[in-house]
Amino acid sequence: MDLFREKALADKVVFIAGASSGINLGIARHFAAHGARVSIVSRSADKIASAAASLVADGFEAIGMAADVRDFSAVEAALKQTHAQFGPIDIVISGAAGNFIAPAAQMSSNGFKTVVDIDLIGTFNVLRGAYPYLNKPGASLISITAPQGTNPMMYQAHVCAAKAGINMLTKCLAMEWGAEGIRVNAISPGPIADTEGMRRLSPTSESDAALKSRLALRDYGTTKDIADTALFLASDNARYITGTVVECDGGCKLGDASPMAADEYVIRA
Numbered sequence: 001m002d003l004f005r006e007k008a009l010a011d012k013v014v015f016i017a018g019a020s021s022g023i024n025l026g027i028a029r030h031f032a033a034h035g036a037r038v039s040i041v042s043r044s045a046d047k048i049a050s051a052a053a054s055l056v057a058d059g060f061e062a063i064g065m066a067a068d069v070r071d072f073s074a075v076e077a078a079l080k081q082t083h084a085q086f087g088p089i090d091i092v093i094s095g096a097a098g099n100f101i102a103p104a105a106q107m108s109s110n111g112f113k114t115v116v117d118i119d120l121i122g123t124f125n126v127l128r129g130a131y132p133y134l135n136k137p138g139a140s141l142i143s144i145t146a147p148q149g150t151n152p153m154m155y156q157a158h159v160c161a162a163k164a165g166i167n168m169l170t171k172c173l174a175m176e177w178g179a180e181g182i183r184v185n186a187i188s189p190g191p192i193a194d195t196e197g198m199r200r201l202s203p204t205s206e207s208d209a210a211l212k213s214r215l216a217l218r219d220y221g222t223t224k225d226i227a228d229t230a231l232f233l234a235s236d237n238a239r240y241i242t243g244t245v246v247e248c249d250g251g252c253k254l255g256d257a258s259p260m261a262a263d264e265y266v267i268r269a
């Protein structure tokens with residue numbers, strides 16, 4: 001498949017969970033622009049209807065349904081409807097997530113559970129729910145994880161635990177489902193500009209500047225950076241890639257590993 005061809009995903013059916021906004025809606029739009037038929041879901045009926053309407057208004061083939069990823073039967077119903085309307089599913093993106101900043105000592109058990117339920121259990125529900133409806137061999141499943149899945153971060157115990165679980169789930173499903181020609185991978189975005197995720201983690205221009213100084217590439221990524229990575233992983237060009245977490249993160253973990261930000265070193269002339 002030539003990824004640079006205008007309709008590289010023509011006739012492909014894509015199911016995307018958590019696509020009423022942000023990165024996942026960006027992936028939906030990018031895939032639709034490459035010719036895919038996209039089915040998007042999220043919790044809020046209003047938000048997902050308006051996201052789907054915006055795709056249709058741009059001339060794309062898209063449907064939207066409300067489903068809370070914590071509810072397996074709701075996810076199953078959305079997948080069943082997608083299959084009935086569009087046929088077997090070629091590509092699944094599991095990206096629904098929740099986050100807030102909270103020190104572990106002040107986090108309630110339900111606060112921790114809520115994020116693990118949405119991110120990790122929700123991802124199992126989406127991928128397991130999709131299994132009977134996949135077009136195989138050749139199906140590509142992609143979860144959206146985060147740097148928190150490999151690097152511990154302050155006040156992010158819930159997200160770190162949930163995303164680490166997604167990384168391991170990716171590898172286990174890749175092993176179990178590879179024989180049927182199903183590839184299972186994850187993308188780990190770094191800080192992505194103009195997203196709800198970054199509004200919650202970095203609320204001021206000062207915190208943005210401090211964070212950028214710790215990134216190898218010194219800037220936030222865009223939703224298109226993640227959509228391009230997803231397009232590659234979803235395509236046959238990635239036919240021999242499975243069980244991986246692809247980092248599209250501006251080198252943010254390299255920055256985290258350094259003891260000081262670059263600007264804090266004094267270099268002698």
Ligand code: HXC
Nearest residue numbers: 097098099100101102108109110111114146190191196197
């Ligand atoms: C402490 C909090 C809290 C906060 C909620 N809780 N917000 N605890 N600090 N700021 C606690 C509540 O008190 C409650 O526990 C429990 O969490 C569940 O809260 P609800 O509001 O009932 O949950 P729910 O309606 O299901 O909403 C889920 C949510 C919410 C995660 C809390 O923020 C949400 O809907 N988020 C979706 C959008 C989002 O987060 N997008 C960003 C994704 S970015 P108690 O004990 O009181 O019952 C991301 C990672 C980005 O995932 C990585 C960037 C590098």
Ligand code: NAP
Nearest residue numbers: 018020021022023042043044068069096097192195196197
């Ligand atoms: P976002 O716009 O808030 O996207 C989260 C999506 O999940 C929304 O569409 C939300 O829609 C949906 N959602 C939340 N709870 C749900 C539930 N229980 N069931 C179904 N859908 C649910 O945030 P974003 O920043 O673009 O993040 C998207 C993904 O990228 C997440 O997986 C996040 O962890 C990951 N990520 C983001 C960044 C970043 O810089 N932003 C970095 C690394 C990783 P509803 O409210 O309608 O349900």
